[in-house]
Amino acid sequence: MDLKAPLYKRFEKYAKLDTQSDGDSKTFPSTAKQLVLARLLAAELKAIGAKKVKLDKFGYVTAEIPATVKGRVPAIGFLAHMDTSPDASGKNVRPQVHRKWKGGDIVISRRHGVILNTRNCPELAACRGEDIVTASGDTLLGADNKAGLAIIMTAAEYLLKHKEIPHGPLKIGFTPDEEVGQGVKHFDVKSFGASAAYTFDGDVAGAVEQENFNADGLKITITGKSVHPGTAKNALANAARIAADIAASWPENLLPETTEKREGFVMFTDISGGIEKAELSGIVREHDLKKLKAMERQLAAIVAAKRLKYPLARIELAFREQYRNMNAIVSGRPEVMKKLLAAVRAAGLEPHVKPVRGGTDGARLSFMGLPTPNVFTGGYNYHGRYEWVSLDGMNKSAEVLVNLARGWAE
Numbered sequence: 001m002d003l004k005a006p007l008y009k010r011f012e013k014y015a016k017l018d019t020q021s022d023g024d025s026k027t028f029p030s031t032a033k034q035l036v037l038a039r040l041l042a043a044e045l046k047a048i049g050a051k052k053v054k055l056d057k058f059g060y061v062t063a064e065i066p067a068t069v070k071g072r073v074p075a076i077g078f079l080a081h082m083d084t085s086p087d088a089s090g091k092n093v094r095p096q097v098h099r100k101w102k103g104g105d106i107v108i109s110r111r112h113g114v115i116l117n118t119r120n121c122p123e124l125a126a127c128r129g130e131d132i133v134t135a136s137g138d139t140l141l142g143a144d145n146k147a148g149l150a151i152i153m154t155a156a157e158y159l160l161k162h163k164e165i166p167h168g169p170l171k172i173g174f175t176p177d178e179e180v181g182q183g184v185k186h187f188d189v190k191s192f193g194a195s196a197a198y199t200f201d202g203d204v205a206g207a208v209e210q211e212n213f214n215a216d217g218l219k220i221t222i223t224g225k226s227v228h229p230g231t232a233k234n235a236l237a238n239a240a241r242i243a244a245d246i247a248a249s250w251p252e253n254l255l256p257e258t259t260e261k262r263e264g265f266v267m268f269t270d271i272s273g274g275i276e277k278a279e280l281s282g283i284v285r286e287h288d289l290k291k292l293k294a295m296e297r298q299l300a301a302i303v304a305a306k307r308l309k310y311p312l313a314r315i316e317l318a319f320r321e322q323y324r325n326m327n328a329i330v331s332g333r334p335e336v337m338k339k340l341l342a343a344v345r346a347a348g349l350e351p352h353v354k355p356v357r358g359g360t361d362g363a364r365l366s367f368m369g370l371p372t373p374n375v376f377t378g379g380y381n382y383h384g385r386y387e388w389v390s391l392d393g394m395n396k397s398a399e400v401l402v403n404l405a406r407g408w409a410e
């Protein structure tokens with residue numbers, strides 16, 4: 001199966017549209033420019049012959065590829081997000097293809113000094129001989145997640161042309177605002193009508209993900225006591241300094257900058273205030289829910305010690321649940337991963353199951369009743385100027401999708 005040409009054609013078209021989302025926006029979708037791509041995708045789905053194509057008021061694009069086999073085959077869904085990260089510019093993206101990469105430097109932009117190689121990105125090493133797509137040095141590429149859109153659209157077109165491939169009903173969903181954590185907030189799981197789904201979003205060929213972080217937010221509020229510094233002895237409680245003391249007391253080996261893989265962390269994201277009042281906020285992340293709770297108790301113990309140290313201040317600590325590890329749901333439906341691993345192997349790759357150090361739309365969907373692990377799209381270095389995607393990896397990803405469709409009909 002070689003779909004590299006249509007994959008690239010679509011990818012380039014999508015990448016040239018600026019669809020950056022905005023975390024400060026009060027609207028949904030967060031930016032109107034995402035709807036430009038949504039309308040284009042809806043029109044394209046109609047053109048390739050997909051059924052029940054719909055663009056709703058939230059900007060969700062959904063469609064169906066009817067079953068080619070009779071009988072009770074479960075409907076499965078394929079999802080990708082339309083927005084790109086607010087972390088780097090997504091305006092005037094100019095993709096370029098570095099054909100049959102031989103190893104060595106990939107010059108994204110000499111002028112901007114953006115050079116990609118296996119020293120600054122070891123993940124690239126597996127892609128020797130492949131066609132590598134990058135941006136041009138001053139923007140992100142937006143392969144996260146326009147690669148996912150191109151893969152789903154191109155595989156859908158392939159399946160619609162090849163009705164001899166046996167599969168059940170296939171549902172397609174394109175969603176906005178993943179990068180600002182709101183992607184599936186209004187998604188109607190029931191009317192989508194799938195019994196399991198897969199997001200096609202990120203990572204190198206072979207990677208699949210069924211685990212993400214458990215995530216809580218934290219807020220520490222400190223009420224101090226202001227006294228003239230000249231007469232402050234044993235009478236002043238300086239809230240801002242206490243906040244700094246608490247942040248500095250958290251162990252350095254449990255921070256995002258000192259942890260990897262399955263290690264959890266606390267990150268203080270914001271500290272503000274003065275003598276009378278200060279606030280320290282942050283996030284707690286850990287794949288294992290028990291360990292997450294243990295880290296929270298550890299922070300609570302630090303806060304309790306500071307209450308004794310600063311009896312004139314009032315210190316409050318609160319945690320707020322953000323999202324949970326989808327493994328709790330996905331592992332309850334073992335066939336969902338079993339079919340995925342078989343589909344990856346059938347594409348000639350050895351699946352690499354790895355935990356995501358973040359959240360995914362699939363995690364939220366899983367807890368909304370639709371188990372949704374993630375499938376690679378063949379790229380890396382997302383959200384920045386060094387972002388790249390392999391066309392060969394995208395092709396493998398499209399093959400996995402077709403294999404999944406077939407596998408669920410067996």
Ligand SMILES: [Zn+2]
Nearest residue numbers: 144145201202
């Ligand atoms: Zn993404």
